[in-house]
Amino acid sequence: MNVSGNEKMSRRTFLDYLMGFGLLAWLGAVLYPIVEYLKVPKQTEAAPSSVVAGLTKDFKPNEGKVFRFGNEPAILIDTPDGKLKAFSAVCTHLQCTVQYRPDMEKIWCACHGGVYDLNGRNIAGPPPRPLQEYKVVVKGDDIIVSKS
Amino acid sequence: MNNESKLMRWFNKRYDLSPFEHFAKEKKVPDFKGSFWYYFGGVSLFLFIVQVVTGILLLMYYQPGAQTAYESVRFIVTKVEFGWLIRSIHSWSANLMILSVFIHMFSVYFTKAFRTPRELTWYSGFLLMSLTLVFGFSGYLLPWNTLSYFATKVGTEIVGVVPVVGIPLMEILRNGSDVTTATLTRFFGLHVAVLPAVFTVVLGIHLLFIQVQGISEPESWKDIPESKKNHIPFFPNFVLRDVLLWLIVLNVLAILAVYFPWELGHKADPFASAPAGIKPEWYFLFMFESLKFLPSKFLGLDGEVVGVMFFGLAGLLWFLIPLWDSRTPKGSRNKIINYVGIAVVLYIIILTTIGAR
């Protein structure tokens, strides 16, 4: 008697598990393609390794300009003592685009007031890391910026 | 009157309406000096309806896309008859709705209406509030102007800060690793299809809970006899007052929309510096402002990781009050709840004011 009762129970539980498992598998089969669909396909877009950022005649000391480097903004600065410097313009805090502040002679981010010096070092505010520096070469009139 | 009853008779012959009639007759609302706060749930509902109507109207012209999003909104506000009005109402109503939802939430909190048996109403309400904020965040980007571009960049970057799931979630939200016009497409879908559908269902459940259980009585009624409690009938008294308030809100909305039309700003340029004075919508300001005060490193973690964890935890605790309010089962007074609530309100008000300067 007891045995058959147990058997009945376990058959029931077994079926419950089977059902539960089937339901889960079904849910997975529905959700998996949806989640995968929402993931963005990888596009292999060759990022250029160097770009012409501007012409020397357009720059004066103590001035900065944001330009396009592949898919990202970068910043070219003519420092107060006339040196050309280039950095990624993407703030290391939360990715706002930085700007050059002639009044501070520093690189400044408007979003949360992050400040970088002219070597790209984060010196005030929330940014956790320095800006990535790029190499600058002048060829004729062209200012060429490249990832070093 | 005669016509109405004829109509009723027509329906009654086909469907049994008596449960509804009975319900409308029996339903009553507690009347006491704090009952004013009861109306903000209704006001939120009204503003949601305004959002649906004006949103559908905006859909008739709006086109997401790099070359069209900003331009189509400009077209709406400059060329389309009353387009400026519809857009202005949509923006103002969104903001008022968030304000009203916040007031509603805090009034439920302070009157302890989240206690047994109404925990599920609180949970569904919290969900609705979260959805409202996502509505606001996703809608903000759609005109594709400079402010909204950078606000979205920062906002989605913060999602990326969350451990483990952050980065994949951020990429799904952004439709790529950066905020681009592809993000716009995704936010558009979210704002006009996913959110309205989900919101409507949750709203339905929320309202159902309230109808089934009735409106909660104030704490001070615990120890007074049934005969001393004042009620007003839900129908028509409460409904009439509600409608009156809705009319007032509509007027306020119209005045704001006409005299302070919502600005469009400049078209977003992903290759320009973030302009000075950039800030998110006011309802995110207190969190945004907190980020500014966090040091870049805190206990070896990045400042914003700490911030996100702090607000995540605070939100979770807020959501779960019915569980940690130890007096919930007994329904007796719990002063700690009030102190926590007052601290939260003060924190939000102070940081928002600092941020708004």
Ligand code: FES
């Ligand atoms: S994004 Fe630059 S300081 Fe926050």
